[in-house]
Amino acid sequence: MAVFNLNVNGTKQKVDVDGATPMLWVLRDQLKLTGTKYGCGIAQCGACTIHLNGVATRSCILPVSSIGSKAITTIEGLSELGEHPVQKAWIEHNVAQCGYCQNGQIMAAAALLKNNSKPSEEQIETAMKGNICRCGTYVRIKEAIKSVSRT
Amino acid sequence: MSVINTKYGRRSFIKSSFLAGGGLMLGFNSLASLITEGRALETIPDEWFNINAYLKISSDGVFTIKAPHPEFGTDVRTSLPMMVAEELDVDWKKVVVEQADYKPSIYGRQYTGGSRGVMEKWVPLRTTGAAARQMLIKAAAKTWDVPEAEITTEGGVLYHKASGKSAKYEEMAARAAEIPVPEKVALKDPKDFKIIGTSRANVDLIKMVTGKAPYSSDINREGMLYAMVVIPPAFGMKLKSFDALSVKSMPGIKDVFSFKTYEDGYKRNMFDTNAFPELVAIVGNSTWEVLNAKNKLKVEWQPFTEQSFVMAGFRGEQTVVVPPGLESSSDHKAKMKDAADKPGRQMRKDGNPEEVFKNAAKVIERTYSAPFLPHYMMEPITSFAHYTDEGLFVAGPVQSPETTINTISSRIGLPPEKIHIELTRMGGGFGRHFHAHCLTEAAVISQKVKAPIKLQYTREDTTNMGSYRPACLAVYRAALDKDNNLIAFHVKAGGVPDNGLNANAFPAGAVDNYLAESFSIASNITSGWFRAPGDNFIGGVEQSFLDEIAEAAGKDPIEFRLELLKRSKEKPVGARADYDASRYAGVLELVREKSNWAANKKRGVAAYLCHRAYAAHVIDVVVKDNVSRVQSVFSAVDCGIVVNPDSATNMVEGNVVDAIGHAMYGELTFTKGKPDSSNLGKYRLIRMNEAPKNIEVHFVKNDIAPTGLGEGPYPSVFGALANALYKATGKRFYHQPFIKNSF
Numbered sequence: 001m002a003v004f005n006l007n008v009n010g011t012k013q014k015v016d017v018d019g020a021t022p023m024l025w026v027l028r029d030q031l032k033l034t035g036t037k038y039g040c041g042i043a044q045c046g047a048c049t050i051h052l053n054g055v056a057t058r059s060c061i062l063p064v065s066s067i068g069s070k071a072i073t074t075i076e077g078l079s080e081l082g083e084h085p086v087q088k089a090w091i092e093h094n095v096a097q098c099g100y101c102q103n104g105q106i107m108a109a110a111a112l113l114k115n116n117s118k119p120s121e122e123q124i125e126t127a128m129k130g131n132i133c134r135c136g137t138y139v140r141i142k143e144a145i146k147s148v149s150r151t
Numbered sequence: 152m153s154v155i156n157t158k159y160g161r162r163s164f165i166k167s168s169f170l171a172g173g174g175l176m177l178g179f180n181s182l183a184s185l186i187t188e189g190r191a192l193e194t195i196p197d198e199w200f201n202i203n204a205y206l207k208i209s210s211d212g213v214f215t216i217k218a219p220h221p222e223f224g225t226d227v228r229t230s231l232p233m234m235v236a237e238e239l240d241v242d243w244k245k246v247v248v249e250q251a252d253y254k255p256s257i258y259g260r261q262y263t264g265g266s267r268g269v270m271e272k273w274v275p276l277r278t279t280g281a282a283a284r285q286m287l288i289k290a291a292a293k294t295w296d297v298p299e300a301e302i303t304t305e306g307g308v309l310y311h312k313a314s315g316k317s318a319k320y321e322e323m324a325a326r327a328a329e330i331p332v333p334e335k336v337a338l339k340d341p342k343d344f345k346i347i348g349t350s351r352a353n354v355d356l357i358k359m360v361t362g363k364a365p366y367s368s369d370i371n372r373e374g375m376l377y378a379m380v381v382i383p384p385a386f387g388m389k390l391k392s393f394d395a396l397s398v399k400s401m402p403g404i405k406d407v408f409s410f411k412t413y414e415d416g417y418k419r420n421m422f423d424t425n426a427f428p429e430l431v432a433i434v435g436n437s438t439w440e441v442l443n444a445k446n447k448l449k450v451e452w453q454p455f456t457e458q459s460f461v462m463a464g465f466r467g468e469q470t471v472v473v474p475p476g477l478e479s480s481s482d483h484k485a486k487m488k489d490a491a492d493k494p495g496r497q498m499r500k501d502g503n504p505e506e507v508f509k510n511a512a513k514v515i516e517r518t519y520s521a522p523f524l525p526h527y528m529m530e531p532i533t534s535f536a537h538y539t540d541e542g543l544f545v546a547g548p549v550q551s552p553e554t555t556i557n558t559i560s561s562r563i564g565l566p567p568e569k570i571h572i573e574l575t576r577m578g579g580g581f582g583r584h585f586h587a588h589c590l591t592e593a594a595v596i597s598q599k600v601k602a603p604i605k606l607q608y609t610r611e612d613t614t615n616m617g618s619y620r621p622a623c624l625a626v627y628r629a630a631l632d633k634d635n636n637l638i639a640f641h642v643k644a645g646g647v648p649d650n651g652l653n654a655n656a657f658p659a660g661a662v663d664n665y666l667a668e669s670f671s672i673a674s675n676i677t678s679g680w681f682r683a684p685g686d687n688f689i690g691g692v693e694q695s696f697l698d699e700i701a702e703a704a705g706k707d708p709i710e711f712r713l714e715l716l717k718r719s720k721e722k723p724v725g726a727r728a729d730y731d732a733s734r735y736a737g738v739l740e741l742v743r744e745k746s747n748w749a750a751n752k753k754r755g756v757a758a759y760l761c762h763r764a765y766a767a768h769v770i771d772v773v774v775k776d777n778v779s780r781v782q783s784v785f786s787a788v789d790c791g792i793v794v795n796p797d798s799a800t801n802m803v804e805g806n807v808v809d810a811i812g813h814a815m816y817g818e819l820t821f822t823k824g825k826p827d828s829s830n831l832g833k834y835r836l837i838r839m840n841e842a843p844k845n846i847e848v849h850f851v852k853n854d855i856a857p858t859g860l861g862e863g864p865y866p867s868v869f870g871a872l873a874n875a876l877y878k879a880t881g882k883r884f885y886h887q888p889f890i891k892n893s894f
């Protein structure tokens with residue numbers, strides 16, 4: 001066990017855990033930030049996507065010891081009440097079914113649009129293909145992303 | 152307008168009196184965080200009036216409507232309350248939806264599956280809303296001393312035009328709560344609907360996009376411990392021994408023990424499907440620490456030689472004998488092929504098919520197959536339990552709380568009244584959560600360690616402890632006469648263990664000589680209901696086969712189907728046909744028009760009836776760099792009245808994408824009882840770059856009572872895709888997954 005000082009959603013957080021613990025479980029178990037989801041644990045589904053210094057990152061394979069002072073943003077930190085343009089687009093397009101994948105989808109989309117405000121269809125697919133939606137909401141996800149890029 | 156006896160409503164009202172206190176408290180506790188359509192409840196109203204178990208009206212005009220069914224993604228938390236709000240005649244913006252407790256004595260059957268929610272609650276929920284509105288009218292009539300018949304309502308306001316009096320519902324709510332339930336109420340004519348038939352956003356959207364929609368895996372409680380189970384590595388194996396000391400001293404580990412999910416001699420209910428009823432539990436302070444211990448635990452397994460138990464089923468109790476052995480997919484294939492070569496169990500016979508096949512001008516025979524599929528819900532199985540002297544609180548993914556509560560009750564020795572099952576949102580289900588053994592397991596673990604616990608399956612455990620879509624095989628034969636008329640049709644289908652062939656489905660009734668046979672093969676690999684059970688295979692392959700018959704007969708595939716449907720409608724063959732030929736034809740005609748069918752020759756079509764919804768799809772496939780991808784899908788669906796069109800459209804799109812994904816890539820094979828791919832990486836699910844670029848959904852407009860959409864549009868997608876792939880590549884696709892197309 002070791003103490004780590006983390007910067008999560010703009011707040012300093014201190015956790016005392018095994019350094020190998022993936023950030024996913026630190027968020028969910030220690031910090032009770034449960035918006036970040038467990039899906040596969042092997043960086044293949046995107047349910048656990050967070051931003052590490054603004055870059056979309058799979059938290060399920062990210063040891064807490066590797067984070068240092070980098071800023072972590074989770075879905076809870078994207079905006080409190082859903083005012084982020086990506087969240088607004090998700091609401092407007094009534095994207096979700098079970099909703100379980102959508103936190104990860106939104107985090108991936110927000111990171112994509114931050115780097116490229118007008119992604120092509122192909123760029124959207126490349127950026128988003130790491131995020132699985134078992135319910136099959138891909139068409140709506142893509143439409144929602146396109147609607148943000150148009151504004 | 153139809154007048155309806157309030158049988159359902161009265162049942163709620165009678166019970167609501169004893170619910171009142173608890174219901175009120177629940178309202179206060181959970182309302183502060185509720186948001187609907189962007190509207191936050193900033194102030195908690197002073198007073199709430201329980202009009203009935205489904206409805207609470209606050210003194211400041213917030214209407215809380217209970218959603219009776221557990222939600223796993225079909226949006227019944229929006230569509231069902233819409234039915235209450237419609238007849239109540241309130242402004243949807245003022246409605247807040249709350250999950251109902253599990254109380255079947257009040258809410259009727261509360262389960263999710265079989266696409267039945269909307270259908271079963273269609274009359275009861277509207278009756279409830281109408282009865283409440285009637286009570287408010289009575290209260291106003293009494294207060295104003297005017298005849299009830301002169302009172303009208305609109306958007307939550309009562310009006311008496313002649314005197315110019317008006318009152319908001321909330322002003323009359325206290326008085327209305329005192330009024331006895333009307334014996335009969337009038338339900339609206341569909342043409343007067345203001346909420347039903349209009350698109351309303353998913354009531355949980357804001358919570359879902361801000362990470363606040365709680366799934367059972369998100370539950371955190373003071374003093375909660377984390378648990379995982381260690382399951383046998385293969386079907387056909389059971390626990391031999393384990394060495395608790397090998398991990399007990401690892402950091403954060405509290406307890407390691409084995410347990411049985413069922414007591415010896417327990418009679419299983421029909422959803423107690425479970426290949427591994429004895430597990431090892433590891434309990435500790437965090438998921439990570441428990442996972443580390445799970446990976447280190449020394450445990451020995453052994454093959455079982457004999458296993459049998461009594462289980463209830465649709466046809467009463469039976470003794471289930473589980474065959475021993477470590478099965479491989481190659482064995483399954485050989486056995487299915489063998490069974491298909493022998494006469495099967497006859498399910499239906501019309502005319503004299505054997506004779507007609509002998510003398511036919513043309514005979515076509517084709518074999519189709521599909522592998523086992525895991526449900527692969529996005530949320531790995533997770534459940535929460537807290538056992539105390541007062542009772543048990545459990546939450547977990549559960550499609551059938553009514554059977555699950557009995558399993559738990561019998562195992563932990565608490566009467567069902569002392570068990571509270573929380574109906575939390577599920578991260579998908581697709582049929583898997585009928586078999587909610589994880590709730591019993593969590594309850595047993597909590598009882599043992601005397602603490603609230605969260606039981607987390609890994610993704611691998613979730614896949615390996617599946618109740619899969621069975622592996623299936625079907626052989627079809629068709630006979631044509633010299634004028635290319637379909638004169639005989641024969642299907643023989645089965646699976647490991649079976650595939651639920653409906654012998655009275657189309658094209659039964661449309662062909663003079665018809666034979667349907669089935670076979671089944673016993674296995675110790677557990678299988679269960681998977682989105683559109685049985686149909687998800689048969690529907691697709693039957694539609695591929697019809698495509699080949701149409702081609703052999705030189706007919707347009709839509710025209711060919713319409714001819715058969717016409718025949719079945721005008722001169723049905725046999726005693727029974729489980730479909731309405733006009734509605735079947737209706738979706739084909741609609742999809743033909745909307746897709747502009749004739750405009751493109753390289754496309755596939757299919758239509759199927761499943762779970763009371765008729766669906767037809769036209770699919771366009773484009774091949775680029777040797778990779779086939781669906782470009783566009785046009786879907787026409789007849790599910791009766793569409794309660795929430797945008798949500799229904801989303802559901803059809805989901806069916807389309809899910810079916811394309813499973814048809815193309817879905818495959819779970821076994822080697823010596825062990826699943827060959829337990830996680831992504833090896834197991835393939837459809838991704839955005841493989842999904843259709845456009846999906847256009849159209850609904851048939853009619854006033855027929857609605858049915859659900861979770862499954863109906865699913866099977867025909869498999870067929871339309873196979874037919875489209877043929878047009879795009881020149882190759883027929885007989886074996887799923889289509890990326891392999893081999894048996």
Ligand code: FES
Pocket residue numbers: 037038039040041042043044045046047048049058059060061
């Ligand atoms: S849980 Fe991290 S990518 Fe799947």
Ligand code: FES
Pocket residue numbers: 096097098099100101102132133134135136137224529578579
């Ligand atoms: S909405 Fe269910 S997995 Fe995406």
